[in-house]
Amino acid sequence: MSPVGTQHYLVVAGLMFAFGALGVLWRRNALGVLLSVEVMLNAGNVALVAFARERGQVDGQALALFVMAVAAAEAAVGLALVVSVFRTRRTVNLDELGELRG
Amino acid sequence: MSGLLYSLQELVASNPLVRAGLLIGFSLALVLQIVPVMIWLERKLCAYIQDRIGPNRAALFGMIRAGGFFHTITDALKLLTKEDIRPVQANKGLFLLAPFLVVAPVLLTVAVLPWADDVVLADGRRVPMQIAQLDVGLLYIFAVAGLTVFGILLAGWASNNKYSLLGGLRAASQLVSYEVGLTLAAVSLMVTFETVKLEQMVTLQEGWRLGVVFQPIAFVIFLVATFAESNRVPFDLPEGESELVAGYHTEYTGFKFALFMLAEYVHMIVSSVVIACVFFGGWQVPGLPTAELKANIVPVLRGGLVAGASVSILLAIVCLRRYLVGPHRWKDRGDLEPAFWGTILLVAGAVQIALAIAGVTRIPADAVPWLAAFVQFNMLMMKAGFFLFLYLWVRWTLPRFRFDQVMRLGWKMLMPIALANIVITAAVVTFGGRIFS
Amino acid sequence: MSAHDLVFWIFAILAVGAAFGVAVSPDPLRGAILLLLCLFSVAGLFAWAGAHFLAAMQVLVYAGAIVVLFVFVIMLLNLTPRELGRNDLGGAQWLGLGLVVVSMVGISAVAFNAKAAFPTVGKAAGAGGTAEIGSALLTTYAAPFEIVSLLLLAAMGGAVMLVKRDQAGATIDAIMTIRAKIDARTSRAFAPDPLQPDQHGPPARQQAVAGPRSGVDDTDARKPGGTV
Numbered sequence: 001m002s003p004v005g006t007q008h009y010l011v012v013a014g015l016m017f018a019f020g021a022l023g024v025l026w027r028r029n030a031l032g033v034l035l036s037v038e039v040m041l042n043a044g045n046v047a048l049v050a051f052a053r054e055r056g057q058v059d060g061q062a063l064a065l066f067v068m069a070v071a072a073a074e075a076a077v078g079l080a081l082v083v084s085v086f087r088t089r090r091t092v093n094l095d096e097l098g099e100l101r102g
Numbered sequence: 103m104s105g106l107l108y109s110l111q112e113l114v115a116s117n118p119l120v121r122a123g124l125l126i127g128f129s130l131a132l133v134l135q136i137v138p139v140m141i142w143l144e145r146k147l148c149a150y151i152q153d154r155i156g157p158n159r160a161a162l163f164g165m166i167r168a169g170g171f172f173h174t175i176t177d178a179l180k181l182l183t184k185e186d187i188r189p190v191q192a193n194k195g196l197f198l199l200a201p202f203l204v205v206a207p208v209l210l211t212v213a214v215l216p217w218a219d220d221v222v223l224a225d226g227r228r229v230p231m232q233i234a235q236l237d238v239g240l241l242y243i244f245a246v247a248g249l250t251v252f253g254i255l256l257a258g259w260a261s262n263n264k265y266s267l268l269g270g271l272r273a274a275s276q277l278v279s280y281e282v283g284l285t286l287a288a289v290s291l292m293v294t295f296e297t298v299k300l301e302q303m304v305t306l307q308e309g310w311r312l313g314v315v316f317q318p319i320a321f322v323i324f325l326v327a328t329f330a331e332s333n334r335v336p337f338d339l340p341e342g343e344s345e346l347v348a349g350y351h352t353e354y355t356g357f358k359f360a361l362f363m364l365a366e367y368v369h370m371i372v373s374s375v376v377i378a379c380v381f382f383g384g385w386q387v388p389g390l391p392t393a394e395l396k397a398n399i400v401p402v403l404r405g406g407l408v409a410g411a412s413v414s415i416l417l418a419i420v421c422l423r424r425y426l427v428g429p430h431r432w433k434d435r436g437d438l439e440p441a442f443w444g445t446i447l448l449v450a451g452a453v454q455i456a457l458a459i460a461g462v463t464r465i466p467a468d469a470v471p472w473l474a475a476f477v478q479f480n481m482l483m484m485k486a487g488f489f490l491f492l493y494l495w496v497r498w499t500l501p502r503f504r505f506d507q508v509m510r511l512g513w514k515m516l517m518p519i520a521l522a523n524i525v526i527t528a529a530v531v532t533f534g535g536r537i538f539s
Numbered sequence: 540m541s542a543h544d545l546v547f548w549i550f551a552i553l554a555v556g557a558a559f560g561v562a563v564s565p566d567p568l569r570g571a572i573l574l575l576l577c578l579f580s581v582a583g584l585f586a587w588a589g590a591h592f593l594a595a596m597q598v599l600v601y602a603g604a605i606v607v608l609f610v611f612v613i614m615l616l617n618l619t620p621r622e623l624g625r626n627d628l629g630g631a632q633w634l635g636l637g638l639v640v641v642s643m644v645g646i647s648a649v650a651f652n653a654k655a656a657f658p659t660v661g662k663a664a665g666a667g668g669t670a671e672i673g674s675a676l677l678t679t680y681a682a683p684f685e686i687v688s689l690l691l692l693a694a695m696g697g698a699v700m701l702v703k704r705d706q707a708g709a710t711i712d713a714i715m716t717i718r719a720k721i722d723a724r725t726s727r728a729f730a731p732d733p734l735q736p737d738q739h740g741p742p743a744r745q746q747a748v749a750g751p752r753s754g755v756d757d758t759d760a761r762k763p764g765g766t767v
Contacts, residue, residue: 003541003544004544004547004548007647008547008551009584009588011643011646011647012551012554012555012584014643014646015555015558015639015640015643016554016555016558016577016581018639018642018643019555019558019559019561019562019639020558020561020562022562022632022635022639023561023562023563026562026563026631026632026635027562029567031567031570031609031612031613031616032561032564032567032570034609035561035567035570035571035574035609036561036562038574038578038601038605039558039561039562039574039577042577042578042581042601043558045581045585045593045597046554046581046584046585049584049585049588049590049593050588052588052590053588053589053590058671058672058675059675059679059680061590061592061593061672062672062675062676062679062680063680064590064593065593065596065672065676066680066683066684066687068596068597068600068601069600069687069690069691070687070690071601071605072600072601072604072605072691072694073690073691073693073694074694075605075608075609076608076694076695076698077694077697077698077701079608079609079612079698080697080698080699080701080702081701082612082616083612083615083616083701083702084701084702086616092616092618196568196572236591237591237592237668237669238591238592238594238595238669241592241595241596241599241669242595244599245595245596245598245599245602245603246598248598248599248602248603248604249598249602249603251603251607252575252606252607252610255607255610255611255614256572256610258614259568259614267614270614271611271614271615274607274611275611278604278607281603298669
């Protein structure tokens, strides 16, 4: 087994991103979709950190911090939306939410 | 004997894993052994504040009661042997997981506590007296302590009980709110000390230049926030017995309940040590930086031993007077107890005087750094002990806050004051000159 | 493989496994806990790569705040399986897993031939200290820093506005929840259908309804949770 390098991190990031994307596509539950989106964002962070480490710069890590902050904002607003939708429609099932109701 | 000690010293100095392992054992043992003492003190102190005596019955050999200290051990045994009830509808996995999620993070936080200054050996190698010297120091404590919120939320949810859920949600919102104030107060500290590492903050505080002198507002905010973070009165609404039965740990019995209590007390101890380190100089002996401490180790040890001896002999006189003269209330072998303690204290006092007179002068030069570390550790324990006493004192003095009062204090008072403190600190440091350069 | 590398493998496998678990778990609470595990493993990966500050921030922000928010919302909504929605993929998850693994193996075969291990000496080895990131954030990246803080402020305000109920709505909610409680206790045969939110009890009562029920406080007899 070769010593761990950037490529290992990129494979991990790729797998995580793929699973996150699959979760977004598969799950019929708005909360589950938001969870999967968080996984995707983390995958991006892993890739950023790997490149930052390889080049010896902190720019990748600073960018990862910004991604983290944006993810926090997105999670907050997304959850607020889910709560608000649940109040009126009493469901978070995406199949039912997708139907326009008069 | 000295050969064994030398080889141990060599092992510790050369192998970082051995050093870390020994320090982990030491830190965990220390923290976990202070918990029973804290529980005992809490009950006794509570009693004396409320003008009564408190638990004083559990005895060894029918005689040694030690002021009710063994009640803690009996309580622990009782908790361990109680039936482990699980509500039928509760989520089994989460119910089991929750206590561990509360205990594990607080035990992890002891990893960055500096127990003493680096021990500098004769050949110049430094042996740090903390488990891990992390780059992020104080942030590690905040990050890991923030994970206790999960355990509490899951405990409230998994109990399948309205009151537990309410208690869990309230506790979680309280913890999250005061985390904000705590972190902001710590930010102004980081601006003052120009470092995030806990051990550097302690090293910089020499003499009178303590953290509390430069950041009094941050000290107050930090203190209040740690009270809230440990769910201690006046912020213990989530586990208030008169409000929510027992809040998020209503449905927990036996060992799992003991884990919740353990987590609370360990959190208290770690917070006291952190406050002592960051605001009051930690292991710094006032007026004696490490080098001077090592140079004057003999008078310092002598003074400490004499003080200890005088306290021991004073207590011995009190005990023996009680045995010889005082009212014998137990009417059984318990009346012999003052004699027992009196003789032990007399012997201890005599040993300390003997050490002060003769033993202290014959310290080998290699042992001096370790003895200096020992003195510094005792200093830290005294300072942390004062804050632990403060925790207990406040608990039995102040009434409990209502939940909306708790939220208002956290968001409307602590957070803006902490933010203003950061701005003022930054302005002073930028325009007035750096404090610790 | 050294012990140092073994730690990486443990974190990597945990992260990927937990990510898969988040994608397929039917219960959102279990998904949130698996997300917690995933984030913790990613923090471990960050720390392994030398990004200590980022690892601490990951635990503090992501695991300590965002996932707490998720768990809060999951507990407040207190969803029955009917409201959660059908999450039965019928075996599609294994197909997806297979596709992902095959594609990653293919990509890795190309990537592994080209790259070397992480540099362990020199400039690259020491990067990632807190001071370095701090100075980078406040000098090179000062503008994005400020803009992100504005973004967070906007998100905070937006989230509060989204869940705020106005005065009339709050009163109607209170009335409706009390009515629903009475109905649930008196007309036991009737169970409100979550797919049709305008039913508020036996049909006779529906004419008395002033508007759509918009309360989240689940004080129906059928729900185990309580109001917060």
